[in-house]
Amino acid sequence: MLNYRDMSVADLLALAPPGWGGVLLDGLWLSLQVAGAGYIIGLLIGGSGALLKISGGPLTRDLLTCYTTLVRSIPELVLILLIYFAGPVALNQLLSALGLPKIEISPLVAGITVIALVQGAYITEVVRGAIEAIPVGHIEAARSLGMRPFTIFRRITLPELLPTALPGLSNLWLIATKDTALLAVVGFSELTLVARQAAATTKHHLLFLCAAGLLYLIVSVISNWLFRRLENRVNRGQSHV
């Protein structure tokens, strides 16, 4: 049994064992992978969701409203428990009814699924609002010049919605990075879980929880800086700059 009580802070946070620094960074890396993958899938869901909500038929619109309303009103923690514990049961019942082999959902897949579903719902609404804020005349001008719908989306709608959507999207990214902490409840070794393990093993609770907090803070600061640069880029031509 190691004597953690008398170890220095530097030794406790050292990257190599018996220090816990490496374990924390591995946890951070896993958190970022889940947040990143979930966010990117969420962007795809949200982007298509917004377009379908605006231009789709009544049935599509109703289904999407169900999705965004449900996901936005259920706590993320409940969604995680549902998808990790109840999801596989339902899926495997379906698979065995079809005579297919059972599958297991790893905490990683469950985590990415939850983040993607949640982000997708919020991003749908952010992007829908941003598209609706574009003056209809700008799109009419493009149509009147004979541009194709996809060209109009790529060259006019997308660049015009970004200045409105980016502040919301950057908020959602920060929320995604911190939602990963909830995956600790299903035993996924992301940053918060490993920090708690380190704290419990060494009894240095304050040190390791603060270290985890600091890592989350660094991620936020860097993300903010990147999003601000992106905003400056997409805001060119806007009168308020």
Place this chain on the structure above:
Amino acid sequence: MNKKSATPARADQPVVDIRGLRKSFAGIEVLKGIDLQAYAGEVIALIGGSGSGKSTTLRCINLLEAPSAGSISLFGTPLQLKPCSTGDLQIADRAQLRRIRAKLGMVFQNFNLWPHLSLEQNIMEAPMQVLRYSKGEARDAAHALLERVGLYEKRCSYPATLSGGQQQRAAIARSLAMEPEVMLFDEPTSALDPELVAEVLAVIQGLAEEGRTMIIVTHEMKFAAQVANKIMFLNEGRVEEEGTAQQIFGNPNSERLKQFVSSIK
């Protein structure tokens, strides 16, 4: 009237031929059967009070507004229309509509320049995306057009930094970049401060003198009288009277036009 779709436009055939155009919004009929023929080189001014249907008529020509009934022939080819679920007509062949739109330049009341693109990029966009011009060709054409409307020095500015008059001149350059056969103007000076109206009208007048075919919805009666070969007075969704400027302003027949003419004097 020639209805055969394969026949190219002849000199004696209107380039824009609208028959029996009707349009309802939520059950209220705003166009009650408009006929409009524009021949190559003609300048037609649509005038009338607000709500008379002049802008809606113009917007039906390139189908920014879906007509409820009627036929539209452009350059000798009828637009293929079919009824849709809302009761309005919709285009049956989207590629045909895009081809036709590319030949109809539209200038809007609110300019509608794209705010994320510089003036030069605004003008280059459609020629590159629709006509597949190379970047160099599109830029050369854009520079020539900006020179022409007096905005060459502003080519790298964004629309938000320009006055309304400058934005509208750039918007005219944007539609000219497609080398349109017909220009449609939807109240091009109505959103401008009074002192900026003249610079935009001068550009439009220059286009008229080149012999371009144009249909102009306007409230500038003096201007309409100057540039238009034919003036159509719309009232409550009908063409109340049409004729030369002299007939319309000098010798109005209908009671409504007499009122309108005296109210603007």
